[in-house]
Amino acid sequence: MRQELKDSNFEVVTIACDAKGRAAVEPFIEAAHQMHPSLLDEKLAVAELYDVRNVPAAFWIDETGRMVRANDPIYAQKRNRETGEVTLNREYMDAVRDWVAKGSASDYVMNEHGLDARMPALDSDDVQAAAFFQLGTYLAMHGHSADALVHFKRAHARRPENWTYKRQAWSLGDIERDYGTTFQEAVKDPASGPFYPPLDLGDHRKG
């Protein structure tokens, strides 16, 4: 995709959300021979800023820095387990092409209502969940995995729909031993909302 559009004033920027940092993501980045900026967000601070609730999540930013599409759950049709290379949904790729060709006239550019729906205002529980998650991550990365659990669980309870909080925590511990569940069970938990919300490319101009 990037190869196809790179001469059209278009760039892909990937942001890896991984507390384990470079060691965890470097093999993927190297295997994929990425040519675009591949950034590392170890504290999930930028993911927080963009209200990413699961990965992969994609955003469009225009030339001037305005956000024009937010939080598309572009769950890959295919992911190569060795290289991490992701083959994006064809409809989504067509939407990207449309935007690159037409800019703000593209039907896929979201209006305010569309953006608000994708990045709803946070409440105090949401930001409290983020505080517990950040503290848990710090403790886990400093050798206090058992202490981290308490804080991770508090984060999960306050913001069950945030899958990044869960998946990051599970990857730093053991989901069955530490959280008394399995991935399959957790995905079915109605409180968490859909793990894979459908990709909605509908007409957001009408809001």
Next chain:
Amino acid sequence: MSAATILYQQSETRVEDAEEDGTKLWLTLADLTAATGWTLKPEGVCKDEICVPAPDARRAALIRDGASGTLLDLTEFARLIEQPFAHDEKSSVWYFGPAGWEWKTKLSSRRAPDFVLPDIAGKPHTLAELLGKKLLILFWASW
């Protein structure tokens, strides 16, 4: 007095003279500034162009005199500015998130929030420097 680690959004500071009293975190004014950038002034608690006045009703909960000078309870200040925080008693680690005026307004301008992040070689990049092209920002993880 005991040591504590304060994670104030993106910065990490070890302070040696904290007074941790259950759910409170009393800091010397020097440690306050070192860990958070906030300074106690006659007009309130200030950083850059922002000054948060200490309301009379909460002043006693916020500021008191200790053996080694004036102390400020950072948790009370966090409540005052609607800042979420979390505390691990065993390790004496405290995390403080964004102030209310930051988390309540973060997207009102519709501008994509700027950031600075390293690439895998450690070189920092900002969103501002990447602008000028249409950008597809893709968050992913190995987990």
